[in-house]
Amino acid sequence: MSATDDPPSPASADTPHYHGHRERLRERFLEGGANALPDYELLELVLFRPIPRRDVKALAKTLIKRFGSFAEVCSAPPALLMEVKGVGEAVVTELKLIEAAAQRFAKGEIAQKPVLGSWSKVLDHCRTSMAFSEREQFRILFLDRGNGLIADEVQQTGTVDHTPVYPREVVRRALELSATAVILVHNHPSGDPKPSRADIEMTKTLAEIARPLGIDVHDHIIVGRGGHASLKAMGLI
Incomplete structure (x- = not known):
């Protein structure tokens, strides 16, 4: 004690x-x-x-x-x-x-369920896991053909305002897991979930590499204390 x-x-x-x-x-x-x-x-x-x-x-x-x-x-x-x-x-x-x-609890809410049909639970899980972290983390949800969750993995942990992301490594891991889709997630410790230009460019690059291999990038979600941002909902992917 x-x-x-x-x-x-x-x-x-x-x-x-x-x-x-x-x-x-x-x-x-x-x-x-x-x-x-x-x-x-x-x-x-x-x-x-x-x-x-x-x-x-x-x-x-x-x-x-x-x-x-x-x-x-x-x-x-x-x-x-x-x-x-x-x-x-x-x-x-x-x-x-x-x-x-x-x-x-939040992770259990999306396990063994079609992720795209439980979107609010996905967001809850992402915010609970990452929104209050003091360092940026890059997380990937790997999905099967039915959009069920195969794996939920933190790929990289960076500094307070930067996380290195390597699109080819993401695609390689998706192929290892036989995933047909991914949802990218990372946090902004500043609290503001607004995507940066680097966030947008990295997502587009990853989608371009993954698409010919039969892997879809469903979304890239950014979470912060102030809420979340979806690049798909914003028309950025």
Whole structure:
């Protein structure tokens, strides 16, 4: 256990004041779900387990103020989380567990289903997996003839504003998997999903290389904190 997490302590005869608050918060969550709570209160619920013997409202508010939202707190790099007073290894583990569960759930929503018929789920998966990352990632969804998901792979991880992409490597991997279509996805850590000229040119190059080999580029989706952009919907491919 980290020095900043609460150590075990003997039970007190006097019930701490925050116990009633915790019970009320749990009841509101059970009755109204996550939508009944603002981000900081939902985060409080998460913090109850790693910090069982301290009021966590102030810490939850501090984390939201520092990182921006519940999702951004859970996806923040561990080193940055540990810079916040009161956050130790137990808290980081709990937050990373929430992040992993969200990603696994979103991925499960599109597994074994025609991807193009579950477009909102695809977007949810992409945003959950990448929108809050501090580095650019280039991800590919490989599809079969029925547009079912064969594989979901991160091909490259770059810097805060650039990821090297090699179209021939993408096509080679698609052929290895016997994929007949791909959906390209990458994130803009700046938060603005607007495609750059380089994004557009790379997508067109990849599509030109893939087409003669029977591989379609269905779309290139760019995700950010501010939403997403589809090059296909924008008429750019």
